[in-house]
Amino acid sequence: ADVKRHVAIDLGASSGRVALGTVRHGRLSVEVLHRFQNGGVPVQGGLYWDVLGLWREILHGLRLAAQHGHIDSVGVDSWAVDYALLDEHDLLMDGVHHYRDPRTDGVMQHCLNVLPRSAVYEATGIQFLPFNTAYQLVAHERQAPGILSRACQVLMVPDLLHFWLSGRRVSELTNASTTQLYDPRQDTWSAPVLHAFGLPAALFPDVVPAGTVLGPVTPAIAQETGLAGTVVIAPATHDTASAVAAVPARGSGWAYLSSGTWSLVGIETLSPVVTPQALRHNLTNEAGVNGTTRLLKNVMGLWIVQECRRAWGNPDFAQLYADAEKVPGTGPLIDPDDPRFLHAGLDMPERIQAFCAQTGQAVPTTPAELVRCVLDSLALRSAEVIRQLEEVTGRAITVLHVVGGGAQLRFLNQLLADVTGCTVIAGPVEATLIGNLLVQAEASGSIPPGSLRDVVLASEVLDTFEPRSAVSPQRLAFFAALGSTPVPS
Ligand code: ADP
Ligand code: LRH
Numbered sequence: 001a002d003v004k005r006h007v008a009i010d011l012g013a014s015s016g017r018v019a020l021g022t023v024r025h026g027r028l029s030v031e032v033l034h035r036f037q038n039g040g041v042p043v044q045g046g047l048y049w050d051v052l053g054l055w056r057e058i059l060h061g062l063r064l065a066a067q068h069g070h071i072d073s074v075g076v077d078s079w080a081v082d083y084a085l086l087d088e089h090d091l092l093m094d095g096v097h098h099y100r101d102p103r104t105d106g107v108m109q110h111c112l113n114v115l116p117r118s119a120v121y122e123a124t125g126i127q128f129l130p131f132n133t134a135y136q137l138v139a140h141e142r143q144a145p146g147i148l149s150r151a152c153q154v155l156m157v158p159d160l161l162h163f164w165l166s167g168r169r170v171s172e173l174t175n176a177s178t179t180q181l182y183d184p185r186q187d188t189w190s191a192p193v194l195h196a197f198g199l200p201a202a203l204f205p206d207v208v209p210a211g212t213v214l215g216p217v218t219p220a221i222a223q224e225t226g227l228a229g230t231v232v233i234a235p236a237t238h239d240t241a242s243a244v245a246a247v248p249a250r251g252s253g254w255a256y257l258s259s260g261t262w263s264l265v266g267i268e269t270l271s272p273v274v275t276p277q278a279l280r281h282n283l284t285n286e287a288g289v290n291g292t293t294r295l296l297k298n299v300m301g302l303w304i305v306q307e308c309r310r311a312w313g314n315p316d317f318a319q320l321y322a323d324a325e326k327v328p329g330t331g332p333l334i335d336p337d338d339p340r341f342l343h344a345g346l347d348m349p350e351r352i353q354a355f356c357a358q359t360g361q362a363v364p365t366t367p368a369e370l371v372r373c374v375l376d377s378l379a380l381r382s383a384e385v386i387r388q389l390e391e392v393t394g395r396a397i398t399v400l401h402v403v404g405g406g407a408q409l410r411f412l413n414q415l416l417a418d419v420t421g422c423t424v425i426a427g428p429v430e431a432t433l434i435g436n437l438l439v440q441a442e443a444s445g446s447i448p449p450g451s452l453r454d455v456v457l458a459s460e461v462l463d464t465f466e467p468r469s470a471v472s473p474q475r476l477a478f479f480a481a482l483g484s485t486p487v488p489s
Helices: 051-066 107-114 117-124 133-144 157-166 175-180 193-195 221-223 240-247 274-282 303-311 315-324 348-360 365-391 410-418 432-445 452-459 473-484
Strands: 003-011 013-026 027-037 040-044 046-049 072-080 083-086 151-154 212-216 230-235 255-259 263-270 284-287 293-299 398-405 424-427 463-465
Touching: 003 051, 003 157, 003 240, 003 432, 013 051, 013 151, 013 432, 027 051, 027 432, 027 452, 046 117, 046 303, 051 072, 051 157, 051 221, 072 117, 072 193, 072 240, 072 432, 083 133, 107 117, 107 133, 107 193, 107 463, 117 274, 133 151, 133 193, 151 157, 151 175, 157 212, 157 230, 175 240, 221 263, 230 432, 240 255, 240 263, 240 284, 240 432, 255 365, 263 365, 274 365, 293 365, 293 410, 303 348, 315 365, 315 410, 348 365, 365 410, 365 473, 398 410, 410 424, 410 463, 432 452
Parallel strands: 003 072, 072 230, 255 398, 398 424
Antiparallel strands: 003 013, 013 027, 040 046, 083 151, 212 230, 255 263, 263 293, 284 293, 424 463
């Protein structure tokens, strides 16, 4: 038959979905079968993911998929860096900690006193974020001494779910790269970094590329879901890698902004860019599909709005953004990447207000003013990162592709065009799902090799935003100084 059906399970930090992708004559149609919420669960001062709850939602989604006829393959992607520890019986040894769990506070600095920043960067090419898997594992061992020597395996979240689906334990490359324990130039886990941080090398599974066929779903899964003869294929299991694979770009001179809980701002390169300049800007070199590198940076993203919204009792997103658009674009700004905005908490509005007060600005009070302040600041920060990418690579960036949930924010898209001077092309909103599906499609021969972006271009309707009003040089300079001005916390 020339119709192939693939199922993508995409777990974002704020929501998850199970979708059916049907490939017919080189076009992909996507039907989201099941959507569910996701988020951190606070327990005893820590923060966890509800992995079993997610698994229940996945099983439900797979049952719905099985009703659509034969499913050729299934694959999972999720947010990065988080992992499960398994014992010698393949049992979970602990819950899966959320990367925003405060257990990592101070741990990265401790580790970098053992192995200097430049050596870790040279080995891994990965940006320094306090919640990288490397520092989480060290924090885990500090919290529960001996746990790493009792453990038999570390599995990243999508790898864990693939194990439960197929019985195979592997580590897919795109997500492995985010641990800051993988050496992309040696194509292996970094022995010097593991050694310096006291992490047992035996915990880490073999690394496989995106598009690896892991094998059929287990008999238990087949029985539970009604799937029959479906194989599990590891897609680009890091959600951002799947999103980037589905960026509908042509030619050169483009960057992407994967806009959701995080704003991931970057470009695609043929190999890692591990230079002193890249280190100075803390740019990361995460693995992409088909041997590419994602040279990017994490900007705090819509997380800040998500936490404000939670504090306000979950008002409608669309209304919040519509109100913010009416606030003049000359108001207060924050450095969104200030560490005070990283952790979860219902005091997010107060944190923004404190930042504004401490930097001598007007203090935003209404939800509309607060959201406006965050959006203006995110757009300005994204523009700064684009300039850093240009500086480090010598490329000129003229087009910015915005994908993910945030691509629905027409107002933010226009702001981005204005502050970057780029043409902004928005969509697809479900780029991650699409990238996940197309890597499976490519691996199973439903689309020709290397044709992912052509398929997206043939299948999706995109929106374009041209720069209109430039931001004043004074405002740009004021914003730039915010990042380098230490504000008392
Ligand atoms: P993640 O994968 O990180 O969970 P998504 O890509 O799903 O994130 O994007 C979620 C974000 O999309 C929300 O934080 C919100 O700011 C934004 N968004 C824009 N429009 C809407 C909308 N109508 N409903 C929900 N979220 C929206
Ligand atoms: C986005 C994302 C991002 C990581 C973060 C932990 O969902 O995967 O690329 O840095 O979560």
